[in-house]
Amino acid sequence: MTANARPVLYSFRRCPYAMRARLALMIAGAGCDIREIKLSAKPAAMLEASPKGTVPVLVLHEGAVVDQSIDIMRWALARHDPEGWLGRDDPALIAANDGPFKHDLDRYKYPDRHGADPLVHREGGLTFLRELDARIAPEGQLCGSARGLADAAIMPFVRQFAATDPAWFGGLALPHLKAWLEGHLGSALFASIMVRLSPWQEGDTAVPFAIGDGPSGQIQ
Template sequence: MTAILYSFRRCPYAMRARMALIVSGQQVELREILLRDKPDSMLALSPKGTVPVLALPGGEVIDESLDIMRWALRLHDPEGWLEGDDAALIAANDGSFKQHLDRYKYAARYGSDPLEHRAAGMAWLGELEAHLKSRAFLCGGRRTLADMAIFPFVRQFAAADQAWFDAQAVPRVQTWLRGLIGSALFDRAMTRRAAWQSGDAAVFL
């Protein structure tokens, strides 16, 4: 049997899980879902209903993206991503930055002031700019887990108003982000797939 990943292409949590699974060389069946029509088989595995969800052949279910990344990389880590597992930096991204990102990008949904949250998000990107002052990536001279866990969210922040973001004084963050978005790994992870339906032939990541 093969592991099965339930995923949604545009979700940054799912993006980072897919990239780790790809780089580690895991054979995984990919089931692209629609968030408005989540399959019962996924909800049976993880009732919280968020992606990604990885179902392993032995019955174990991993439904947190960082746990999926670390699981895959512990099996095979050809680029040494785990050497850059900066838990504090990733927690800041997944915590306060993600909150500001949501309230900037989806201000109508949250009833928030988008400019206030954009400014708060930029303050954190200033911290990333400082991290990149003397190195190309967040933990050194090559991409590692911290980069791959964080950049999908920075990409989403930038895309909310790309022209505005491009005009900001964070040149190292902008260069770092462009390089990761332009990588062959990200291109493969973002391959478009039709939404999975029960009975479909298996599609692999």
């Protein structure tokens, strides 16, 4: 990568880890070139940069690589944080999402892959969702009245859980969580990071992402 080139983000549209990285990059206006990957045909350039083979991967100038989604979020926000997301962080809550909740989510959504009872793990995940509902109730977001890093880091996983069985989720008594999720999914910010792209191939024209200040209007 040349000194004046933009960073390169390897992403997959539906991956919740990639979603949260894109949310932070967009709100920060941390311009990069985005490369949508096909999971069954991961590009050699991505694997060379990050042999772990999972998205997101952000390749910076001079070959430096950030390949953990939370690290990408904090990298972007450390450079420009127009909404003060770093002040609305909760590492312990994010760890609970990425650990026990993600464990239950995977086994609820893909029981055959894990040899698991989906209903057991659905109940396990619901325990976490109830905690989030109570957390959101006083002010509307996870860390106060405005969206922040914790919301952006956790929301894509709640979205995936809710979409696994929408009819069942719709019948749950989680009014604060549902309003929170609907607000994030209906925001201009979320729409801006969910544009459909063709899988990247070597030689393709660069696709700019998050150039300038991203959509920063507050969720209504």
